[in-house]
Structures are given as C-alpha cells and as structure tokens.
Amino acid sequence: MTRTKAFTLVETLLASTLSVFVVGALVGVYGFVTTRTMHTFSRTSVELQAQMLARELALHCSEATKCEAVPGPTSTALKCTIPAIVIDVNNDGELDECRPNKIRALSYEQYDPGQRVWFYFSDATGDFSRPGTVLHKAIRMDDAAPTASDSVAQWRTYPGGSLGRWSLVTTLQVSVDTTWKLATFTVKASSLNRAERVPAGGTPDTEKYDHTITRTVAWRNSR
C-alpha cells in the first residue's frame, strides 16, 4: 500500500475553526452589503423623485404667465398659467417653447393665457376638493378648480399600470411673491412613504431617508 498522509486531528480542528470564522465573516459581509445596497437604492429613489418633480415644477413656473398658490384640503396647490401658444420645437411630444400672441409697443411681448396646469394632493380620483396623499397634475383651459376628469393619468402613474409614479413624495408647499413674480416651492420625499417598507406584522424599517428640495423660480412670460 502506498503511503498516504491525512490531516491530523489538530489540523482538522484548526481548519474547521478557521473555516467557521471565514464563513461567518463572509455571511456577515454579504448581509451588510445587501442591506447597504438596498438602502442606497432607497436613497437614490427618494432623491430622484424629489429632483424630477422639482425640475418639472420649475419648468412650468419659468414658462408661466402667472403662478398662484391655491389653498386646498390637503396642502397648497401650485397653479401655473401657461401661454396660449406653446410649440413642440423638436417633435418629442413635449411642449418646449412659448411664443407671444403679439408684440406691443416698446417691443414688449404679450402672452395670452392658455392652459392652467395644477399640481396638488388629492385622493385617487384627482378631484381637487377631496383630501388625499396622491400627487396629481391637472390641466384645464379656465380658472376653475380641477375635477377628477382633469387629472392627467399618464403623469400620475407609471406607463401601463396603476402604481403611483410619485409614491415617495410626501409634501408639496408653495408660496408666491407677486411683486417680484417669484414662485417658491418645497418638495419633500421620504423613503418610508411606501407600503412595502412596512412588512405585515413586522417592525417597520427605522432607517429612513428624507430629501427636501426648495426652489425659487421667476416666471418669465408675465407680460
């Protein structure tokens, strides 16, 4: 029989102990990295929703002929009156460029009122008079408060589904300085504003991320 050498008992015990430590450390690292990755995704989602909404509000405010803060049942709504002539210059489906209705004396442009674009919290119907936690964008051609039929469904939810597109946004505060034609809005998003973060019968995730963006925008087309 050829001479073979196996582990001694001491070697086996030492190797087992080391393996337990290594495997334990790896499992710990895996758990830590997985948790941190989930929280990073959570933080990114919160920041993205707040930034995307702030960007859209800033775009509407800057192109408006007038901005108003309208008190609502849940919070103050932002109402932007967009010029009557808005053109999609690059044919991408977005209205990009406002054009004056006429040029007055001293070369001042005159912008007639067009769409009234509203941003407000309401319930799932979108009726402005009803309190709720769903963020809506509504478009009307007059100054009346928006009804359920004015709410833009494609903006409120992700395409092809009913999942809320702004589910992490918790607060929208609006104020308007008519002297200087400045609209100030604050958007706050929170990672805990999401049902799936609270497991049924379990403890909610206590590590949360909030992101607040405040912007002040001058509306340009006020003449």
Next chain:
Amino acid sequence: MKNRHKGRRGTTLAELLIATVFTAAAAASILGATTFAGKRSQISQKRSIGFALAMDSIEMARAAAKAGVLSAGTRHVTISRNGSTVTTAGTALPSDRNPSGISIGAEAQLHLTREISLEPGTTDLYRVKASVSWNTFGVTTGPEGVQIETLMRNPCD
C-alpha cells in the same frame, strides 16, 4: 482501494491560511467600496442642493432684471446647522430671499457667492455668476462645488 489514494494529498495549513488572507482582502475591499458609494451618494445629494441654490440665486437676479433694478455687486450666503442658520453679507437685490428648507446634515456647510457685473462696453447687459461650495467630510480633499453663469439684460424683456 490502493489506486484511489495514490498521488492524492490534502490541503496544507499554509494553503488554508493563504486562502483565508485572500478572502479577507476581498471582503475588506467590498466593505470599502460600499462605504465609498455611501459617501458619494451624500456628495451627490449636496451637489443637487448646491445646484438648486445657485439656480435660485440666478432666478432672483432675473426677477430683479425683469423689474429693471438689477445692479452690480457681490452677495455671500452661508448655510449651516442643517439649514437652520443662514448668514448673509454683501450687496443684496430687492428680490433676494434667504434660502429655506435646506436639509444638508448637521455638520455640513454650504457657501453661496453671487457676483453681478456690468459687461464691458454695455450699459444694460450684466453677467451673473453664482457659485456654491461645501465641505466633503474627507471623501476628497478640498471643497467641492457648482457654478452657473449667465447674461441678463436690465430690464429684460
């Protein structure tokens, strides 16, 4: 039975230790990368806040230009203690508002500087430059920041 064990040997202790060291090094690098990603995420958040501050400063100058009261000068704003402390210095425009609703962390500081200067050879064209810088908590050396620059006519149409 005889052939099955011929020429085979087990793992030595030295090999096992070397493998352990390699595994520990890999785990340490993963931990480091995760920590770094977290810090960069914080910087990204500050960058977006800084950009919003700079844009707001430009917008207030635009409001002043629209009313025909834009004038040359430099304004400094410092925001600290999670946005609860705002100190200002320099020349303010009548349309200026102090920043509010800024959540930047208790230990962070943001500095905003807006410079407005008349373009040479013109009487009503102003260059408006807004710069925001902040501390970065040792992730990189030195402060980071954003800068926006634009031209405005006073009064603008």
